[in-house]
Amino acid sequence: MPVKISDNDPDRARRFRDAALPYLDDVYTLARYLLRDASDAEDAVQECYLRALKHFDSYRGPAMKPWLFAILRNVCHAEYARRAHAPAGNVEDLPDSAEQVPVWQEAQESPEAQIVRRWDGDTVRRLVAALAEPFRETFVLREIQNLSYREIADVAEVPVGTVMSRLARARAMLRSAWLAEQEQSK
Amino acid sequence: MKCDEAEILLQALIDGELDAGHAREVEAHVATCAKCGALLTDYREMSKAVANAGAGYTAPLELRRSIEASLPSAQQPSRRAVLRGFAFGSAVSAIAATGLVAIVLRNDDEARIQSEIVSAHLRSLQAGHLTDVVSTDQHTVKPWFNGKLDVAPPVVDLTAQGFTLIGGRLDYVDARALGAVVYRRRSHVINLFVAQTANTEHRAAKTETVQGFNIRRWSERGLNFWAVSDLARDELADFGERFEAAMRAAG
Numbered sequence: 001m002p003v004k005i006s007d008n009d010p011d012r013a014r015r016f017r018d019a020a021l022p023y024l025d026d027v028y029t030l031a032r033y034l035l036r037d038a039s040d041a042e043d044a045v046q047e048c049y050l051r052a053l054k055h056f057d058s059y060r061g062p063a064m065k066p067w068l069f070a071i072l073r074n075v076c077h078a079e080y081a082r083r084a085h086a087p088a089g090n091v092e093d094l095p096d097s098a099e100q101v102p103v104w105q106e107a108q109e110s111p112e113a114q115i116v117r118r119w120d121g122d123t124v125r126r127l128v129a130a131l132a133e134p135f136r137e138t139f140v141l142r143e144i145q146n147l148s149y150r151e152i153a154d155v156a157e158v159p160v161g162t163v164m165s166r167l168a169r170a171r172a173m174l175r176s177a178w179l180a181e182q183e184q185s186k
Numbered sequence: 187m188k189c190d191e192a193e194i195l196l197q198a199l200i201d202g203e204l205d206a207g208h209a210r211e212v213e214a215h216v217a218t219c220a221k222c223g224a225l226l227t228d229y230r231e232m233s234k235a236v237a238n239a240g241a242g243y244t245a246p247l248e249l250r251r252s253i254e255a256s257l258p259s260a261q262q263p264s265r266r267a268v269l270r271g272f273a274f275g276s277a278v279s280a281i282a283a284t285g286l287v288a289i290v291l292r293n294d295d296e297a298r299i300q301s302e303i304v305s306a307h308l309r310s311l312q313a314g315h316l317t318d319v320v321s322t323d324q325h326t327v328k329p330w331f332n333g334k335l336d337v338a339p340p341v342v343d344l345t346a347q348g349f350t351l352i353g354g355r356l357d358y359v360d361a362r363a364l365g366a367v368v369y370r371r372r373s374h375v376i377n378l379f380v381a382q383t384a385n386t387e388h389r390a391a392k393t394e395t396v397q398g399f400n401i402r403r404w405s406e407r408g409l410n411f412w413a414v415s416d417l418a419r420d421e422l423a424d425f426g427e428r429f430e431a432a433m434r435a436a437g
Contacts, residue, residue: 013257018305022312024253028245042249049253124241142201143236149203167197171229178232 016056020049023065026145027072033140034076036129048072066151069141073155127177135170142167187215192222200229247356247363254358300403300412302359304396307377307414310357310366316375317353317368327354331365339365339380340409342432349376349425369425376415376425382408391426393419402426406433 027048031041048071052059059067128136128144134156141152142163153160187195192215198204199212216223310316319330324341331338334356343351349369357366359379369376389405400422402413413429415422 014301014305017254017257018308021250021253022309022315024245024250025242025315028249029242032243038246041243042246045245045249046253046256050256053257121240124236124239128236128241143233144241149198149201164194164197167201168194171197171232172193172225174232175225175228 012056013053016053019064020052020056020068023068024049026065027068030069030072030140030145031076033128033136033144034073034133044072044075047075051075063151065145066147066155069145069147069155073137127174127181130177131170131173135166135173138163138166139170139174187211189215189219189222192216192219193225196222196226196229200226200233250358251363299360300394300396300401303377303379303401303412303414304399306357306359306366306379307375307399310355310368310377311375315355318355320353322351322353324351327351327367330354335363335365337365337380337382339367339378340433341367342429342436344369344425344428344432347424347428349428371415371417371421371425374415374417374421376413376417376422378429379410379412379414381410381412391423391430393423395419404430406430 024045028041028045031044031048032038035041035044048068051074052068052071055071128139131139137156138152141147141155142149147155149160149163152163156163158166192212195204195208195212196216199209204212216226319327321327321330322345324343328338328341331341331354339354341351341354345351349371352368352370354368355366357364357377357379364379364381367378369378387405391402391404393400393402395401399414399416400419402422402425404411404426411426411429413422413426415425417425
């Protein structure tokens with residue numbers, strides 16, 4: 001299903017390939033977390049690279065990775081949000097329970113760090129995938145993609161303060177989920 | 187400092203984004219507040235756990251090929267290369283630091299392919315993706331390719347000759363998935379690309395320099411080989427000669 005684009009400049013294509021393809025796994029990872037569907041993610045990544053190539057001439061930075069992420073995010077929101085299993089939500093759309101749970105809930109329990117350390121990839125994927133969207137996105141950009149707050153703010157088009165509050169909420173929810181899981185396994 | 191303020195600033199403390207003044211304030215609060223102290227501990231553990239869990243995904247081969255193929259210079263593969271696997275007998279020996287990549291290609295558009303090979307070599311060094319399977323044992327590396335490629339590239343142990351086998355990976359050249367066998371000599375990586383060719387004649391090795399990298403190319407038994415590295419010409423030649431000798435010895 002490759003789509004030939006009209007611009008037929010092999011040198012430019014080569015420069016683009018060398019600059020952008022090393023991040024394919026990262027872009028695909030973000031797409032998987034944003035869309036939570038392997039085949040939707042593939043379509044989105046394909047579209048992202050086509051758009052990135054089209055706009056490659058106007059690329060002046062910042063770093064290539066956040067630039068690709070911003071494009072991917074637009075692709076996901078514009079074309080896939082309706083098909084995604086969880087539509088793009090915002091803080092107001094959250095279920096009441098997520099809003100009302102105090103972040104320090106169950107903090108009196110002794111933290112069982114050993115359990116956390118044993119988290120494997122599948123557990124992390126499952127728990128992160130369960131987060132509501134703006135928190136999931138922020139968390140993945142920070143903890144899995146290692147972007148700075150400034151880069152996350154640029155990708156998500158929100159102020160840095162919002163990045164911090166979303167991250168706080170994401171970590172609180174993830175911690176609650178983790179504690180709940182420990183509770184169940186007892 | 188109130189807990190709700192600390193709860194936000196904790197994030198920046200964990201992520202190393204907080205200025206020194208605020209960091210001191212948050213630390214002072216955490217020291218006296220059990221709730222926030224527990225949060226800080228848990229979040230740090232979580233952060234570590236997520237980083238160590240390998241929660242990323244690997245893009246499917248088909249997706250990578252499809253994107254490569256959509257770029258203007260990439261040509262559509264005309265046919266699937268079907269190559270017989272090579273079985274190499276005894277381990278020859280140990281080598282130190284070169285990356286050798288084996289690639290299966292279908293035509294002889296030499297200059298373009300050489301340039302792509304250098305790109306693949308660079309990608310392997312840049313992306314932290316030098317090897318998909320890490321092993322110094324040829325009997326581990328070779329079977330790893332089975333089922334992933336039409337033909338498994340020959341994997342030869344050259345440790346005794348000073349070239350250490352460090353693993354293999356799938357790579358992409360000319361919009362095709364290829365096997366790469368990675369060797370190391372000192373701190374230098376050698377990638378060897380192996381491609382099917384219709385011509386079964388032996389073609390003697392030729393070395394060229396592309397973008398500052400040396401590429402040694404030869405043909406043997408219906409396969410084209412490209413060894414690429416930043417090694418000096420004579421050392422790359424040494425590698426190529428020993429590899430060819432080992433292949434011949436293996437029959």
